[in-house]
Amino acid sequence: MSDAISDTSDTAAAVPAADLPNLLIASNKIDGTKVATRDGDSLGSVYSFMINKRTGGATYAVLRLGGFLGMGKSYYPLPFEMLSYDPATDRYVVTIDRRLLEGGPSWANNPPEFNQAYADRVSNYYGVAPVDLSLS
């Protein structure tokens, strides 16, 4: 932690963060965050996070990708644990093969109800543990 960032005086709140990205992002500013492949190629951007209201944790990230097979923009939900944040470039890196993503659950114009069944479908496709979305 740098001295500038760890400064806890009230006045420091007014100091611009210069060129350092901020580790916090407002939920209404997530749209557009860049996403790259592990090779560093631009893949698309984050459209939204699907957030567990109880825990506050981002459970899925919905990526917006364009140009696959000549079609328009499509939306690809991905388990959040498959994204890693790279502070050096202030973007996410996805460590799966692009073709795996292209074959995964997605939509173009009609977003699904992101309920237990759909969440299970996404988790199953990517081979991660299912998320319990029951309310009780």
Add this chain to the structure above:
Amino acid sequence: MSDAISDTSDTAAAVPAADLPNLLIASNKIDGTKVATRDGDSLGSVYSFMINKRTGGATYAVLRLGGFLGMGKSYYPLPFEMLSYDPATDRYVVTIDRRLLEGGPSWANNPPEFNQAYADRVSNYYGVAPVDLSLS
């Protein structure tokens, strides 16, 4: 978990969730989520969550409250752990005294840079553990 929610067939994704709230909320739909006091009185709404880009966790919730002392809408950041989600009413309940909130860090027209110094100020005010926002 009810049978309806635990159904994992693909076709179930198209079934409307009826009157049950969904545990997941899209980050671009958080604005407007209701917030009540522990007595059940309406307090305001969530404007946004401040999300840790690395962990995906909501670290602070920014509440939008109006009418304090006759002024317009103001924004009050609160450590996320001070909110609890009530699925019965699909809203958050804040367990602190309203006057404590009114005296806390807030802004009206000029949002602060939500950096380490500001985050520490919020955490200190509410007496919760500081959050490390260093990028390294």
